[in-house]
Amino acid sequence: MGKIKKEVAAYFKAADPKELALAEQELIQEGIGREEMKRLCDVHLEVMKEQLGIKAKSIKLPASHPISILKDEHKIIKRNLKKLKTTLEKLKAAGSFERARRQINTLKELTHFFLETEKHHQREEEAIFPRLVAHGITEPPEIFKEDHIEFKAKKRNLNEIVMGAEKKDFKDFLDTISPIIEFLVKNLDEHIYKEDNILYPMALQTLEKNEWPDVRKKFDVIGYCCFAPSDVRKKRK
Ligand SMILES: [Fe+2]
Ligand SMILES: [Fe+2]
The missing domain is CATH 1.20.120.520 (nmb1532 protein domain like)
Known part of the structure; x- marks a missing residue:
């Protein structure tokens, strides 16, 4: 697996918001354009919608x-x-x-x-x-x-x-x-x-x-x- 591919895979696995941000950053540094990143981010969001929503809701402030x-x-x-x-x-x-x-x-x-x-x-x-x-x-x-x-x-x-x-x-x-x-x-x-x-x-x-x-x-x-x-x-x- 190429380096970028590996990072994309890691990106999709990261459910943790901070990990997700760091994975995104790495991808951009590796040469993925910001536009493409945005698209990837949207796909990811679609996949993670439920999980993320539950996590975000559990934060009490x-x-x-x-x-x-x-x-x-x-x-x-x-x-x-x-x-x-x-x-x-x-x-x-x-x-x-x-x-x-x-x-x-x-x-x-x-x-x-x-x-x-x-x-x-x-x-x-x-x-x-x-x-x-x-x-x-x-x-x-x-x-x-x-x-x-x-x-x-x-x-x-x-x-x-x-x-x-x-x-x-x-x-x-x-x-x-x-x-x-x-x-x-x-x-x-x-x-x-x-x-x-x-x-x-x-x-x-x-x-x-x-x-x-x-x-x-x-x-x-x-x-x-x-x-x-x-x-x-x-x-x-
Ligand atoms: Fe805003
Ligand atoms: Fe806002």
């Missing part, structure tokens, strides 16, 4: 923990992705701006929400990723960062189009927003899945216990998007 905060935000983001999808379907069925007024307003609220979630990605990038890198886990943060850049561009683009919606022809409007919404619904959902089931468990295994309070401090400095963590809400009252 207090609500004030940075990972709990991110996971709670994921739930809200996922809910709004579903809403985005149904809004697009309703828009298509409405057929004109006059009949789609309510849906256009919902769409405006949703695009605003998604721009606000930039803070979520910023917290991941600035408070957690550098610590993973410091522990020698360099590739996964790069892949997730690339996703963030892509999402940000799509979200900004969508917001611009939606804000100027009524100036366009209804059909043109639908044709421009549909692929963007479909992209976000599919890819952002997958991104979240990978974070909940691989990246976050990996971070929990990798960072030292005493690093988390500092991560949380950085979180508070950057700020929150869709909601404030419960302990922050209590302090405000």
